Amino acid sequence: MTTLTIGKVAQRAGVGIETVRFYERRGLIDEPPRGPSGYRHYPESVVLRLLFVRRAKDLGFTLNEIKELLSLRLDPQTTCADVKQRAETKIADIEEKMRSLRRMKQSLVQLTKSCSGNGPANDCPILESLDSLEQKP
Amino acid sequence: MTTLTIGKVAQRAGVGIETVRFYERRGLIDEPPRGPSGYRHYPESVVLRLLFVRRAKDLGFTLNEIKELLSLRLDPQTTCADVKQRAETKIADIEEKMRSLRRMKQSLVQLTKSCSGNGPANDCPILESLDSLEQKP
DNA sequence: CTACCACCTGTACCATACTACGGAGTCAAG
DNA sequence: CTTGACTCCGTAGTATGGTACAGGTGGTAG
Secondary structure, eight states: OBOOOOOHHHHTTTOOHHHHHHHTTTTSSOOOOOOOTBBBOOHHHHHHHHHHHHHHHTOOOOOHHHEEEEEHOOTTTBBBHHHHHHHHHHHHHHHEEEEEEHHHHHHHHHHHHHSOOSGGGGOOOHHHHHHHHOOOO | OBBOOOOHHHHHHOOOOHHHHHHHHHHHHOOOOOOTTSSSEEEEEEEEHHHHHHHHHTTOOOOHHHHHHHHHOOTOOOOOOHHHHHHHHHHHHHHHHHHHHHHHHHHHHHHHHHHOOOBGGGOOOHHHHHOOOOOOO
């Protein structure tokens, strides 16, 4: 069975070497066996694991959440519904963030509409609004 | 002219004392004059400044951006259009974040649809997809 | 006059996700 | 056998926006 050095693993997974070690410390990948020199010898499967992490990260999961996701897989007690629950919670998180951004944007759009773009900055209605806004947008 | 201690300022602006000092270090508020004891003596206006910072933060500006916004006001060269430009850039940032979140959400929704919620976690289509997704959502 | 609270400085710490660096040991090619 | 690339470990730094001490002084109410 072939094993990979940390450099090969990092290259194949498209991450940095330091990142691989960092993920090991964070418990996202298993500590691999070492050769007599202390070099890490990885099975091929660690590349898949790293790709899993990258994809989950792209979906907005934090490293801690990804760790949980990975441990769900190992626990025979865990059901598919548990996993689905995580995904749904994450969807709700994302929706909340989007609502927040939408509110910010609406306020900013209002402010830019109020500003003709002429005149000196100290008369700018945008800055004036920031001085006197009462309620949260 | 009345002055305020840091505690009063923090209380009126609805932030922590440490936050006021932190903003001073970050250059968001001026270093106030000190009494013989070394106590900070703030003018009332600093409360307005802190409220400005809070509102701008609510609109999604970072502390560095807020610092720039504040300095724009002081520079007589700056025009209203410069301020408007900042706001528009921030709107574009927000829109980009929203697009990113929308993509994440769509992928997650797809995944949850593929999962019936029955069965053990190691057969979960969500986890399987994370193992084998090829393209970014 | 003595509590007791507010304030001072500086430093360290929280979470998040890495990235960089120094100094030493290892492996493979030429 | 030497050279250069690779790896090891531990620590520290990046950015973001604060929060939490410790240890010491100031101000004021009773």
